[in-house]
Amino acid sequence: MPNQYHEAERAIAGTGMGGTMDLGVDEAETLGKRPGPDGGGPQEPPRSLWSDAWRDLRRNPVFIVSALVICFLVLISLWPSAIASGSPLTCDLSKAQQGSQSGHPFGFDGQGCDVYTRTVYGARTSVAVGVLATLGVTVLGSVLGALAGFFGGVWDSVLSRITDVFFAIPVVLGGLVLLSVITSNTIWPVIGFIVLLGWPQISRIARGAVITAKQNDYVQAARALGASHSRLVLRHIAPNAVAPVIVVATIALGTYIALEATLSYLGVGLKPPSVSWGIDISAASPYIRNAPHALLWPSGALAITVLAFIMLGDAVRDALDPKLR
Amino acid sequence: MGRYVVRRLLQMIPVFIGATLLIFLMVNVMGDPIAGLCGERRCDPATAARLEHEFGLDEPVWQQYLTYMGNVFTGDFGTAFNGQEVTELMSTAFPVTIRLTLIAILFEVVIGVTLGVVTGLRRGRPVDTGVLLFTLVVISVPTFVTGLLLQLLLGVKWGWIRPSVSSEAPFDELILPGLVLASVSLAYVTRLTRTSIAENRRSDYVRTAVAKGLPRHRVVVRHLLRNSLIPVVTFIGADIGFLMGGAIVTERIFNIHGVGYQLYQGILRQNTQTVVGFVTVLVLVFLVANLVVDLLYAVLDPRIRYA
């Protein structure tokens, strides 16, 4: 029933306070139950759902716009110097807080660094944090969730309780506590932290999806034919459980980027010489009255990026969910 | 039903122990809190040793945890570094945060559900697209940017409201902070209601009700809304815990002396007792809220029976 939406939506919040159902109501019904290929044999990849979805997406303007924005972001993350000639670390205090001027369209921040250059270079860090954290969360979450869902029993109970433990701890609080001791100035601690507190979200989704997929006739049949555990999971169950995970992960990606900014605002996020939107937004927030441009450009870039990922996730979900067509 | 509640209560025990142990370990990882107590100088070793002993920091972590939990069950949450009992801190902080949370939830329910119903019934129309886009923007802009902007515009530039909240924190002063705190959740509630309404609108029971010739508002309120609210209730239930513990940013911006403020101070001063104490209560709130939501499920949806 509606729980799947709940999980998906909840994931966006990046709060770790997830759904509450581990009872008689079947989880992950909406997406997970879709048997994928109607009559598609176990040897055949579940093409129809995906090709259907793809046909749908190609015609969805929301998808096209967000995909273009994301492509652009990825490109400037890889080659920021293509559109920004200066260095984000070159700062001249005598120009502090000055507004837009020729060669410096976004003006200067409180340290006299060029806001345009820093905003362009900030994309790399923010996108890297988002993508790597999502990757980590997805891998860890799906593996654990799938194991719990597939084997059930004690595995499942233990994992469900661990998941609850992580959900019970507010994310911002955990970030303050864990990251305040970190002195490393790379992006890894922040990524590690997000993975540590983010995996239960995906693991719940994956668990539910695997439980549903496991009950399908063709899986039962494959099992009866003596297929090994790994073959069952990889060939028969995973292809059907992957859709809900992808949807949630895409949406979560946007929120992880926003979470990095919030952590930086509280002083425990990324550290210089990393250049990130979160660092710049938090540095500019006290100067909101005198130099609003230094706050608005990185905030705008952040908002557009998060928006793009959430809209992409939305579009993908709509495409994968035939009920709403 | 009774057996179900008992089972759930039993399940809470390991979660409660796990969560408090986790936060206990996390706070302990932060290192030596005593060094920060003596200002810009080294504490003299004798005093430092005594302080460590007084706060029980000279024992191994597991023993500290056991002692602490033992005390908690007798109602003793320990003492903060400034000599104040943590329970006393709680008695001033929780009422403020509960008020803030109530306002936030009110916003979520009233505005979120209304917008959700309106857009859900008019899927694809301009009003739907507009609201949808707006919710996306609200979700995308970090709370602290929204909060600072609103505080500057409404509080300072236009002078409509007090930019900060006084120590009594009455309801009227908490309206803007409540809205800021609720903003992201509000956007989710809107989207959730919208999806749910749109989905249920095509269900058989709604078609039946319409075919019976029931008035439109009756169909919407009695049949459609009641069934569509189930995921929303779940969300809001889970949100209570999040709002209470996640108000760190909002409480900081508006100078509200609630739970988020105490937690933030506790973390800055590495005050194990304060942080663990507050988190313990928050974990309990979270667990109970979840249980209540699951029970509400049965009330809202007669198809669900707990055994």
Added chain:
Amino acid sequence: MRGATHVRWAACAVAVALAATACGGDGDGGSDAGAVLSASWGDPQNPLEPSNTNEVQGGKVLDMIFRGLKRYDPETGEAKDMLAEKIETSDSQNFTVTVRDGWTFSNGEKVTARSFVDAWNYGASLRNNQRNAYFFGYIEGYDQVHPDKGEQTADTMSGLKVTGDLTFTVKLTQKFSTFPDTLGYNAFVPLPRAFFDDHDAWVKKPVGNGPYLVDSYTRGSQMSLRRWDAYPGPDKAQNGGVDLKVYTDVNTAYTDLMAGNLDLADDIPAAQLKNVRTDLGDRYLNTPAGITQTLAFPFYDDAWNKPGSEKVRKGLSMAIDRGQITDTIFQKTRTPATDWTSPVLGEDGGYQEGLCGDACEYKPDEAKKLIEEGGGLPGGKVTITFNADTGSHREWVNAVCNSINNALDDERACTAAPVGTFADFRSEITERKMPGPFRSGWQMDYPLIQNFLQPLYYTGASSNDGDWSNQEFDDLVDRANRETDTAKAVGLFQQAEKVVRDDMAAIPLWYQNGSAGWSARLSGVKLNPFSVPVYEQIKVS
């Protein structure tokens, strides 16, 4: 109370509009001795016991509810007798203190010699866990009540003796000529019997002998202080009281001041300084305070303590454009430092403008050359560690790093390394884990040159966080402390300061000013040399 005040103020405003009479401002006509003002505050970190309070927020309260033997003049910083009738000594080691008659605590109890001796013994005693115990370290018998290891063997210090109702003697372990001048510090105030008899109640609602009484205290959010009408001292409060309100973030306090919800905000945040003139006009104050900011070095790390290192340290100092940073980041609320003390000491007190010379001026070319001569930065890099949770440290450390990078033509030479919390920052310093220079702020305890040098640079001193050690310096300080002639003592301290300079034991950055802004209701707002508002002199109209 506040409602009434508002009405009166409004009436006053109307009167101004109608009759154009002077109302408010400096004129006494509008001042209301019964009116209460609200002021910004921070939650004190430790219990509000005098010998337990080592930061400015708790210090604010103690300054209002206590008076000690000496009091530092709010303007000049000079230590003047307050409760002390006289403090006599013939050898700079044995002192006889006579307490002035007629002082009482606000609960009616008389202030006697015993009030002091008991308070000091309490402060020194190990079992009371007082953070400021070391202030009593010069008194004979401190070792017994506060041993470095093990249990204390005595409850009272043998160096303190009550010799009459109002007289007591103090015996120090060594000659310390300026000892009487240190007695204005909070740790040395007298305590009433109520403090010892019902300690819990006292801490909840402290009782002292100052111009204000604590009316109510809600920990973590507000303390209401009211004028004590029967206060026997000369510096009676000019207003009806002060409501201290806790702010987590100085920015919010400033926002509240602008919105009219707060009367007095001290410590204006750096980011708001640019607006102060337009927001507040003349209702803003920026005066020197006894606070210096330096960069200390980890001398325990061989990379920073090898032959030639002093050239690297000097080079770094010359790569910092202090003038531009104090102008831009701090809007002139800091003054570039040219020595290791503070201007609030005055020339006679030992402040020497320009003592640092070229080494404290921005000379990028020479900086580069010196650093190269000294063997370059260790590993080609330098990180400046600081705590990011308070003050405007992040802004200036970034600016210092940018300045160094620009001077050295290497945008990755200097990195700012924030530490999340002050507690962690301190514990890393205490554990001697600093990888490079680190922020070191010093707020004086009392306005003596000794306080700017000995605690920071003497071998093994409590705030010598970099473990700098120099025999010549130590000898000069010892000699200065023994010297009975004040001028000669100051001269010796200045010689010691030159030793600090020649080795560049720490890079002086700037002298910090105290800043405050206030609402139109207030007049007569001043900050003392400790950057604490002189509350009792504020008039409310």
